[in-house]
Amino acid sequence: MSAHPATVRPHTGSSHGWGLVDARRKEELIRAIAAGRDTAGPLHAELDLTDRCNVACYFCNQQDTRTKLQIPLERVVELIDEMAEAGLASVRLSGGGDPLHHREILAVLDHFEARGVVLDNLTTNAVSLTPAVARRLVDQEAREVNVSLNTVDGADYRRMMQVKPAVFDRVLDNVRHLLAVRGERRLPIVTLQFLLDRHNAERALEMDDLTREIGADRIVLSAVQQIPDDRLAAADLLDAGDGERLLPVFTELYRRHPPGDSLDLELNLDVQGLGPMLAAARRRAGAAPASPFPIAPSFRAEDGGCFFAWYSTAITGNGNVYPCCQLIRPKGPVMGNVLEDGAAGVWHGERYARLRGEMREALLDGADRTLDPARFEILDPVCHTPGRCWLKTMYFQWDDAFYARLHEALEGARTNRARVRAARGAAAAVAGRLPWLAPAVDRLRDASRPLRVWLRHRLGLDLTEAA
Ligand code: SF4
Numbered sequence: 339m340s341a342h343p344a345t346v347r348p349h350t351g352s353s354h355g356w357g358l359v360d361a362r363r364k365e366e367l368i369r370a371i372a373a374g375r376d377t378a379g380p381l382h383a384e385l386d387l388t389d390r391c392n393v394a395c396y397f398c399n400q401q402d403t404r405t406k407l408q409i410p411l412e413r414v415v416e417l418i419d420e421m422a423e424a425g426l427a428s429v430r431l432s433g434g435g436d437p438l439h440h441r442e443i444l445a446v447l448d449h450f451e452a453r454g455v456v457l458d459n460l461t462t463n464a465v466s467l468t469p470a471v472a473r474r475l476v477d478q479e480a481r482e483v484n485v486s487l488n489t490v491d492g493a494d495y496r497r498m499m500q501v502k503p504a505v506f507d508r509v510l511d512n513v514r515h516l517l518a519v520r521g522e523r524r525l526p527i528v529t530l531q532f533l534l535d536r537h538n539a540e541r542a543l544e545m546d547d548l549t550r551e552i553g554a555d556r557i558v559l560s561a562v563q564q565i566p567d568d569r570l571a572a573a574d575l576l577d578a579g580d581g582e583r584l585l586p587v588f589t590e591l592y593r594r595h596p597p598g599d600s601l602d603l604e605l606n607l608d609v610q611g612l613g614p615m616l617a618a619a620r621r622r623a624g625a626a627p628a629s630p631f632p633i634a635p636s637f638r639a640e641d642g643g644c645f646f647a648w649y650s651t652a653i654t655g656n657g658n659v660y661p662c663c664q665l666i667r668p669k670g671p672v673m674g675n676v677l678e679d680g681a682a683g684v685w686h687g688e689r690y691a692r693l694r695g696e697m698r699e700a701l702l703d704g705a706d707r708t709l710d711p712a713r714f715e716i717l718d719p720v721c722h723t724p725g726r727c728w729l730k731t732m733y734f735q736w737d738d739a740f741y742a743r744l745h746e747a748l749e750g751a752r753t754n755r756a757r758v759r760a761a762r763g764a765a766a767a768v769a770g771r772l773p774w775l776a777p778a779v780d781r782l783r784d785a786s787r788p789l790r791v792w793l794r795h796r797l798g799l800d801l802t803e804a805a
């Protein structure tokens with residue numbers, strides 16, 4: 339890892355695969371972004387192996403799109419082989435349904451190992467975290483296992499996950515077993531995640547107690563958020579009005595986690611309007627833990643646009659591909675289908691080319707960018723609206739060397755784009771004064787398009803914005 343000493347992330351679990359990308363690959367990525375051309379393939383893939391799940395969380399944002407489908411083992415093997423040939427270094431197994439509910443999960447994990455693809459993150463409810471799975475996760479040095487536990491007792495587990503309370507005890511046994519198999523080894527980092535709503539947020543200290551008692555490495559407390567079609571009752575969701583009631587609880591939580599504490603704490607409550615309460619709690623506690631996502635000195639807001647179209651991809655249980663997990667939703671932008679076109683067919687296809695063009699424009703626009711629907715067909719307002727997407731920079735913003743070099747390359751591309759626009763403006767002005775020249779200029783532009791596209795894709799010479 340090339341990291342500024344002051345900005346190394348405190349915990350070394352999952353990183354959206356970034357911890358596995360070496361300096362050479364980062365440079366390839368930067369050059370491709372600046373030139374607007376493809377990379378050989380994604381370096382990281384979010385893979386929803388199956389839409390099937392064995393619990394029924396009331397807050398599940400996939401409940402309207404969930405099917406009984408799973409990617410058959412032979413297709414998973416083909417997919418991993420194809421992407422590994424093109425440089426895939428890591429995968430994340432998360433949504434759709436529960437990844438461990440895939441009928442052939444052991445064979446899938448074995449194939450990752452055979453192809454040298456690292457399991458960067460597994461997010462699971464842990465109901466099917468069997469001893470055989472635990473053994474593989476430890477032996478393969480999976481980076482992080484994120485267990486969605488959500489509550490501290492069987493009765494509340496039934497309320498949230500809508501299954502028998504006894505399942506809660508089984509999950510705890512499974513997590514304890516994983517930690518016992520890991521023993522003194524460092525990986526996988528084990529995180530317990532709790533989703534807070536109006537009924538359980540006051541139990542945050544009990545969640546902290548349980549996490550310490552089990553011996554996990556991290557605790558993440560996040561707010562339940564509204565799901566598509568406003569299916570959740572507003573009365574169940576936290577909002578700013580809960581701040582006063584929760585302030586003493588979170589002040590005490592911060593006190594329990596002084597800098598350097600052995601249990602990492604991450605709180606994601608800002609989206610539900612509880613940022614001011616957390617700030618007040620930090621002030622009252624006096625000392626707060628360091629952010630798990632520090633920002634490098636070279637990181638500038640103007641370079642903080644998304645570069646996932648060159649770096650990673652998200653594949654669902656029916657084979658559909660999305661730019662990232664945040665955009666997997668009923669009307670989200672589908673980039674293609676890997677079961678029909680193969681991974682390379684989708685990655686080098688028209689939709690990804692369009693997405694790269696849009697992301698590059700947004701990156702070059704820098705901090706001044708505004709979402710103009712006419713310019714952006716695939717990128718979503720969530721990608722542009724400040725504060726709506728944390729994913730695009732959270733795992734990378736600590737990387738001083740990367741953002742210094744990216745800034746240099748983007749500045750070059752910005753200058754180049756400005757020159758091309760100025761030349762176009764001048765040509766348009768001339769054509770306006772000499773209208774009889776316009777048909778010849780149009781013919782020249784059409785005839786030179788393949789050459790300009792070739793120059794941009796092969797040599798990074800940006801003489802066209804029309805490609
Ligand atoms: S465990 Fe995940 S996929 Fe399953 S119901 Fe809950 S939120 Fe949905």
Ligand code: SF4
Nearest residue numbers: 644661662664721727
């Ligand atoms: S900006 Fe965020 S939501 Fe949009 S594609 Fe990138 S990671 Fe996904």
